[in-house]
Amino acid sequence: MKKAREQFDKITGENYKADSGAAVVMEAKTGRIVAMASAPTYDPNAWVGGISAKDYKQLTGKDSDYPLLNRAIQGQSAPGSTFKVVSTAAAVEAGYEWDGGYPCTSSYSVGGQVFKNFEGENFGPISLGRALEVSCDTVFYGLADREWKKDGGINPKKGEPKDYFYKTAHQFGLGKPTGIDLPNEVTGRVPDRQWKLDYWKANKDSWCKTGKKDGTYVEKIAYENCLEGNKMREGDSINYSIGQGDTLVTPIQEAAIYSAVSNGGTLYAPTIGKAIVSADGKTVQEIKPKVNAKLPVSKATLKGM
Numbered sequence: 001m002k003k004a005r006e007q008f009d010k011i012t013g014e015n016y017k018a019d020s021g022a023a024v025v026m027e028a029k030t031g032r033i034v035a036m037a038s039a040p041t042y043d044p045n046a047w048v049g050g051i052s053a054k055d056y057k058q059l060t061g062k063d064s065d066y067p068l069l070n071r072a073i074q075g076q077s078a079p080g081s082t083f084k085v086v087s088t089a090a091a092v093e094a095g096y097e098w099d100g101g102y103p104c105t106s107s108y109s110v111g112g113q114v115f116k117n118f119e120g121e122n123f124g125p126i127s128l129g130r131a132l133e134v135s136c137d138t139v140f141y142g143l144a145d146r147e148w149k150k151d152g153g154i155n156p157k158k159g160e161p162k163d164y165f166y167k168t169a170h171q172f173g174l175g176k177p178t179g180i181d182l183p184n185e186v187t188g189r190v191p192d193r194q195w196k197l198d199y200w201k202a203n204k205d206s207w208c209k210t211g212k213k214d215g216t217y218v219e220k221i222a223y224e225n226c227l228e229g230n231k232m233r234e235g236d237s238i239n240y241s242i243g244q245g246d247t248l249v250t251p252i253q254e255a256a257i258y259s260a261v262s263n264g265g266t267l268y269a270p271t272i273g274k275a276i277v278s279a280d281g282k283t284v285q286e287i288k289p290k291v292n293a294k295l296p297v298s299k300a301t302l303k304g305m
Helices: 053-060 080-093 128-133 137-150 164-171 193-210 217-228 234-240 251-263 299-304
Strands: 021-026 033-039 102-104 107-110 113-116 124-126 266-269 275-277 283-286 290-294
Touching: 021 251, 080 128, 080 137, 080 164, 080 251, 080 299, 102 128, 102 137, 107 137, 107 234, 113 137, 113 234, 128 137, 128 299, 137 164, 137 234, 164 234, 193 217, 251 266
Parallel strands: none
Antiparallel strands: 021 033, 102 124, 107 113, 266 290, 275 283
């Protein structure tokens, strides 16, 4: 966070604020948590004997940066390029060859929308492994777009669309708690077709009330969402492939995924506790590692990642 504050943000025109963050260190072969931190933090002694209204306001107010939030298990954000291991696995599952030549162009155009590669880089035809190495956005745009079209586009073919990119995310444990032995862990979000439908149902009335075909940008978006917010649009799938859009993950989910990638494909439930110990210091019960799932990826593919 301190280092980030020294870096200039081209979007805001000032240095990054970096006012919050989280870190998780996990033992890859067991899922055990070695270290975990959430910032900003606070002194838990504030609760001893009952917390004052003033102190509580300082911990929960708009300017507090919400230190009561354990960002390691409750902080949700778009994963960005760290999500590309999921998209790579999805592409392989869908039948794309690891060493195929996929165009890493400076941009990817769909209709009137241009999706750019980071800083406009162009590496030519590259493998999936190289696409991960250089974090080429346009390779993943193209793969996700092709799969969206194969599934029938905005109006899917009869029967279940394959949805490899979304199903693979669920197989990587996203969209649900990891099962860590701490309270109030959140689920994150995989914005698949079911989520799109549920979200549309919850917001349709509002969108249809405020939306205008020829209104402001926000009104046009509401109008479009009113009409087809329940459908998986081309841009949705393209943004999703690089961990943007409506996707949300937590730091603990990321740690579990990358531990699984490094240990050969076993997705463990993270654990804080190592054992239950009696008052006399004797171990009553060891808390053994629990396997949540196996990644849907071959060992050869995992090695390439």
